[in-house]
Amino acid sequence: xxxxxxxxxxxxxxxxxxxxxxxxxxxxxxxxxxxxxxxxxxxxxxxxxxxxxxxxxxxxxxxxxxxxxxxxxxxxxxxxxxxxxxxxxxxxxxxxxxxxxxxxxxxxxxxxxxxxxxxxxxxxxxxxxxxxxxxxxxxxxxxxxxxxxxxxxxxxxxxxxxxxxxxxxxxxxxxxxxxxxxxxxxxxxxxxxxxxxxxxxxxxxxxxxxxxxxxxxxxxxxxxxxxxxxxxxxxxxxxxxxxxxxxxxxxxxxxxxxxxxxxxxxxxxxxxxxxxxxxxx
Numbered sequence: 707x708x709x710x711x712x713x714x715x716x717x718x719x720x721x722x723x724x725x726x727x728x729x730x731x732x733x734x735x736x737x738x739x740x741x742x743x744x745x746x747x748x749x750x751x752x753x754x755x756x757x758x759x760x761x762x763x764x765x766x767x768x769x770x771x772x773x774x775x776x777x778x779x780x781x782x783x784x785x786x787x788x789x790x791x792x793x794x795x796x797x798x799x800x801x802x803x804x805x806x807x808x809x810x811x812x813x814x815x816x817x818x819x820x821x822x823x824x825x826x827x828x829x830x831x832x833x834x835x836x837x838x839x840x841x842x843x844x845x846x847x848x849x850x851x852x853x854x855x856x857x858x859x860x861x862x863x864x865x866x867x868x869x870x871x872x873x874x875x876x877x878x879x880x881x882x883x884x885x886x887x888x889x890x891x892x893x894x895x896x897x898x899x900x901x902x903x904x905x906x907x908x909x910x911x912x913x914x915x916x917x918x919x920x921x922x923x924x925x926x927x928x929x930x931x932x933x934x935x936x937x938x939x940x941x942x943x944x945x946x947x948x949x950x951x952x953x954x955x956x957x958x959x960x961x962x963x964x965x966x967x968x969x970x971x972x973x974x975x976x977x978x979x980x981x982x983x984x985x986x987x
Contacts, residue, residue: 722835727972730745735858741838742836743817746869752808755867759796759799759800760864771822772795773851775793777817780815789918791949793829819832820854820863832854833969834853834855836854891919915942915945923949927946947977955975
């Protein structure tokens with residue numbers, strides 16, 4: 707006697723889903739449309755994105771599940787800081803978590819993709835059989851997420867996504883002179899780098915990037931890449947690329963290929979091509 711599992715495939719998938727994605731576009735799998743990334747425009751400014759956990763069933767070897775949220779043409783406001791993106795874990799989504807997203811230009815958007823922590827405590831994404839089934843209901847969008855571990859299984863993490871205006875939320879208290887402070891940290895880092903004090907420059911750029919300075923994230927990626935520290939370079943360039951930096955998209959694609967992650971490299975090259983074709987105001 708056989709049973710039907712509409713959201714799971716217990717056999718090994720070869721090649722894995724990550725190697726089948728040519729870009730951020732979905733593909734067909736077992737009669738269903740699977741998305742590597744789910745994106746939506748920022749229709750309001752600010753926009754409140756609420757993520758609510760429906761169920762979580764981590765596979766063997768996975769210590770934690772979540773979704774990575776990144777913003778293009780905008781940022782996440784979190785504890786007075788402006789960030790290009792955040793990872794939101796299943797425990798934080800229990801009961802729902804509301805995130806405030808703000809635009810920095812007229813065409814902002816946000817994207818979500820599965821992330822997970824493996825048995826070495828490393829945060830992983832964009833590999834293996836990762837992907838999402840997207841189901842729209844009258845009141846919300848449901849994301850059924852598969853990690854890259856094992857065969858595709860879209861019951862591993864199920865999240866409800868809602869968007870709305872900020873009318874019901876209190877206005878966050880802005881960090882005093884945050885923009886000028888992060889710019890000052892970056893400029894001081896540039897001066898230190900020009901004097902040959904690279905480690906001190908990186909310390910200052912790390913602080914500036916923590917406050918959302920994209921140029922600092924780019925420069926940190928350059929330094930790490932030249933040192934052969936490819937994982938660190940990918941971290942910083944991903945931060946800048948998630949914020950729409952075209953240089954970082956190209957650099958990230960290059961370093962990912964060097965690390966053997968050709969599937970994500972293809973996604974970022976496609977994103978870079980799309981960015982170069984986008985009309986500028």
